[in-house]
Amino acid sequence: MSPSPFQSSDSDKGSFLSPPPITPSEYETVRKIVYDQSRINLGPSKKELVMARLSKRLRALGIPTYAQYLDFLGSAAGRDEMTNLIDSISTNHTYFFREPQHFDFLSQVILPEFCENPAHKGGHQFKVWSAATSSGEEPYTISLILDDYFSTRVRGWSWNILCTDISTRVLAKAEEGIFTKDRINPVRADWLIRYFDKGVGESDGFFRVKDSIRRNLTFRVLNLLAPSYPFRDTFQVVFCRNVMIYFDRETQQELVNKIYPLVEPGGYLIIGHAESLTNVKHPFKLVKPSIYRKE
Numbered sequence: 001m002s003p004s005p006f007q008s009s010d011s012d013k014g015s016f017l018s019p020p021p022i023t024p025s026e027y028e029t030v031r032k033i034v035y036d037q038s039r040i041n042l043g044p045s046k047k048e049l050v051m052a053r054l055s056k057r058l059r060a061l062g063i064p065t066y067a068q069y070l071d072f073l074g075s076a077a078g079r080d081e082m083t084n085l086i087d088s089i090s091t092n093h094t095y096f097f098r099e100p101q102h103f104d105f106l107s108q109v110i111l112p113e114f115c116e117n118p119a120h121k122g123g124h125q126f127k128v129w130s131a132a133t134s135s136g137e138e139p140y141t142i143s144l145i146l147d148d149y150f151s152t153r154v155r156g157w158s159w160n161i162l163c164t165d166i167s168t169r170v171l172a173k174a175e176e177g178i179f180t181k182d183r184i185n186p187v188r189a190d191w192l193i194r195y196f197d198k199g200v201g202e203s204d205g206f207f208r209v210k211d212s213i214r215r216n217l218t219f220r221v222l223n224l225l226a227p228s229y230p231f232r233d234t235f236q237v238v239f240c241r242n243v244m245i246y247f248d249r250e251t252q253q254e255l256v257n258k259i260y261p262l263v264e265p266g267g268y269l270i271i272g273h274a275e276s277l278t279n280v281k282h283p284f285k286l287v288k289p290s291i292y293r294k295e
């Protein structure tokens with residue numbers, strides 16, 4: 001097991017002593033590129049954060065100014081840099097058991113509804129999509145809930161989680177499934193023993209999600225803005241949390257239109273507590289704030 005210390009991408013704010021100055025028009029160009037590529041809407045207040053993050057890219061590439069960086073981005077040679085730009089700008093903040101009411105709802109309401117209801121017809125397969133997976137804390141939290149439920153309360157079901165994100169960087173971290181002790185603090189002590197391998201020797205202080213759990217998770221890069229999604233599966237639950245907040249109303253509408261057909265009848269869409277579908281037209285029924293059901 002090779003150590004892979006997790007570092008929140010937010011922690012790099014201010015870690016550069018003297019980022020090169022960015023002019024208002026350069027900032028506007030960066031803002032527009034980021035918006036076009038990801039619909040992440042960077043307001044004027046994000047300028048410092050953007051500079052701190054982009055200066056890291058400038059250093060990595062040996063480019064001294066933002067003007068030259070923008071030229072490079074627009075050139076054929078800089079095509080791959082677009083991924084790095086979006087990677088460095090997107091906010092990947094996440095943690096285990098974030099917004100815990102959603103996981104309570106999953107184990108106390110959704111799972112019994114689908115798996116303990118004799119009237120429910122369907123395969124014995126429980127499928128979840130974590131649509132903005134970030135570094136994996138969200139889908140691994142879900143995986144612990146599912147494994148516990150299917151090994152203690154209801155037998156005979158398989159489960160899997162599709163984990164997608166626009167950022168290759170965080171997705172690679174998620175796929176590794178290695179976390180430092182402080183990242184997994186919210187995990188119950190008995191689940192820590194049951195679901196994590198503890199690093200030894202030079203991996204001391206790191207914990208890796210056990211293979212028996214990780215093999216139920218599939219990781220794919222996916223831009224939620226893509227006109228359509230390259231999978232046909234439907235899901236009992238879609239977690240699309242703390243990503244819509246970056247999108248304008250029109251983009252939120254497009255996203256919900258694309259997600260709806262992928263939710264099974266009786267299934268759920270869960271968004272972040274700070275988000276709402278109030279300004280979006282949709283056929284879901286609001287069950288609780290941030291939890292929507294397809295009737």
Ligand SMILES: C[S@@+](CC[C@H](N)C(=O)[O-])C[C@H]1O[C@@H](n2cnc3c(N)ncnc32)[C@H](O)[C@@H]1O
Nearest residue numbers: 090092093094132134166167223224241242243
């Ligand atoms: C704040 S994190 C949310 C993580 C997790 N869902 C949670 O609630 O803890 C937002 C994630 O959305 C991803 N993201 C931003 N724009 C995206 C897009 N257009 N398509 C897919 N993922 C996107 C970012 O890369 C980031 O990992």
